[in-house]
Amino acid sequence: MLGNTASLIRDNLRLVHQRITAACVRSSRSASEVRLLLATKTVPAERIRLALEAGENLIGENKVQELKKKDQVLAGQTVERHFIGHLQSNKIAEVLKYATCIQSVDRLSVAEALQHRMARDGRSLDIMVQVNTSFEDSKFGRHPSDAVAFVEALRQYPLLRIRGLMTIGLFDADPEKVRPSFRLLRQLREQIIEKSLLSPVEFSELSMGMSGDLETAIEEGATIVRVGTAVFGRRQYPDSYYWNEQTPGT
Numbered sequence: 001m002l003g004n005t006a007s008l009i010r011d012n013l014r015l016v017h018q019r020i021t022a023a024c025v026r027s028s029r030s031a032s033e034v035r036l037l038l039a040t041k042t043v044p045a046e047r048i049r050l051a052l053e054a055g056e057n058l059i060g061e062n063k064v065q066e067l068k069k070k071d072q073v074l075a076g077q078t079v080e081r082h083f084i085g086h087l088q089s090n091k092i093a094e095v096l097k098y099a100t101c102i103q104s105v106d107r108l109s110v111a112e113a114l115q116h117r118m119a120r121d122g123r124s125l126d127i128m129v130q131v132n133t134s135f136e137d138s139k140f141g142r143h144p145s146d147a148v149a150f151v152e153a154l155r156q157y158p159l160l161r162i163r164g165l166m167t168i169g170l171f172d173a174d175p176e177k178v179r180p181s182f183r184l185l186r187q188l189r190e191q192i193i194e195k196s197l198l199s200p201v202e203f204s205e206l207s208m209g210m211s212g213d214l215e216t217a218i219e220e221g222a223t224i225v226r227v228g229t230a231v232f233g234r235r236q237y238p239d240s241y242y243w244n245e246q247t248p249g250t
């Protein structure tokens, strides 16, 4: 059974990498500019391990409990773990045991708590700012009109290295409808650099694009695409369980 699963995951990964490469070629970018992050919510650790053994090295989790639960099985693997879900202040200590980058920072209270932890531990942390580029109330992230000011405010926390911006974008099966979300994220990064708030070298990442729209995201400048379904198959829970604060059980 696991043998079948392994070859299925390998085949899926090959297809995803082909899609990434083709999109890079079309937009005159080097494939080395785009990293594949495996979005592994609900995916059992054994299946994640198969993807790592196939050569992947970057995963993103949405829930602290899942990071913790899968940690044992993934121990000994070379893997970088990012947090891409909604971060509650009371979960910060736990998340920092496992994740080296928090992509979903969208509140000053969370940033302040992260800074506090880093000061205590004598280290620094990579973060990204999540922007709500689809303007939907149900989505987390900073409103685009406020994203630049938010980044400026984050500079008061010197132990947080702001590596870039992250967005989920409009949820639509038609990638062309999602394109304005991705374009907006790129423009926000450009504005932040133009205002000399951050250096383009440090502030280099645009984390955007998922299974259905990664090509569009790459065309608009994505440096990290976050892919779940196209590698691991369909999930058992609706995404609203992870994306919407109002859902019971979160």
Ligand SMILES: *Cc1c(COP(=O)(O)O)cnc(C)c1O
Residues within 6 Å of the ligand: 039, 041, 062, 084, 085, 168, 210, 211, 212, 226, 227, 228, 229, 230, 239, 242
């Ligand atoms: C689930 C998830 C993804 C991946 O979505 P797919 O459509 O399965 O590729 C990307 N980013 C975030 C924040 C997610 O929660």
